[in-house]
Amino acid sequence: MKAMSVPTEAASIYNQALALSNQGNYAQAIEKYLHAVEVFPQFIEAYNNIGEIYSRMGNSEKAIQVYVKALSIKKNHKVLLNLGVEYYNAGDYKKALQYFHESLQLKSDFIEGNFYTGMAYFNVKDYTNALRFFEATVAIDHVHLKANYLLAYIYYENKEYAKVIECLNRIAHNADDKMFINRYYGFCYYHMGDFKKAIKYLTTALTSSPKYAQFKAYLESLTYENKVKEIGDVDAKIKELEHKIMKEKPNLSEYTRLSMLYIFKGQYKKAEDLLVGVKARMAR
Secondary structure: OOOOOOOHHHHHHHHHHHHHHHOOOHHHHHHHHHHHHHHOOOOHHHHHHHHHHHHHOOOHHHHHHHHHHHHHHOOOHHHHHHHHHHHHHOOOHHHHHHHHHHHHHHOOOOHHHHHHHHHHHHHOOOHHHHHHHHHHHHHHOOOOHHHHHHHHHHHHHOOOHHHHHHHHHHHOOOOOOHHHHHHHHHHHHHHOOOHHHHHHHHHHHHHHOOOOOOOOHHHHHHHHHHHHHHHOOHHHHHHHHHHHHHHOOOOHHHHHHHHHHHHHHOOHHHHHHHHHHHHHHHHO
């Protein structure tokens, strides 16, 4: 705890409360924090932690009351963020944004403040502003996993494939979902015309788990719609390309496109077999 003006007794009680909270003893922790506040009524950090405990316990109304009390003592960027998060979690993005922006006015390089502001804009489909705040988040923390994921999504929808790859490069080593990363790499290189790299990454994504274990569900639901619009009648396109492969000598681009269509349809085994076959032919 950094507040130098906090009396020693209040600081000691605060640290006891913090230990209790970390152990999951929330009721006792609240009692201790309240005791610290009795000793030092301007103890904003104690109020903030009480609010966080109530939030963790699912009592948003009480959490909001405590945060408002803290802010009546002094405006604080962390308390403003936490107050905004309560409204964010309730789906009131407009009110959440009000507090997020206030938080950033006090501390413009606040990572969580920038990220949550971006998330609120993302949820109301204001992707221009979401992009701005996710970029600010990544400017402060280059490997911020969630911000890079969401930036990749927005760039991909904007057809800025080189920027998607920049995002993927930043998090490729730390990401827990390697298939998500490899699939996005593959799609980007496909659209950029580098079909050999597209084949490489799509094959890696599929062979690591042929059934393609979860692909960030909320991102998939958003991107699939746009891809269907972009491709048109998926079944008709698959039949057309399958016919061409049987009758003619298709190029690498057509093989890659067909494999992508199989993936969109959930036909992962077909996509895997096709890609592995193409790789074998390329190796000859």
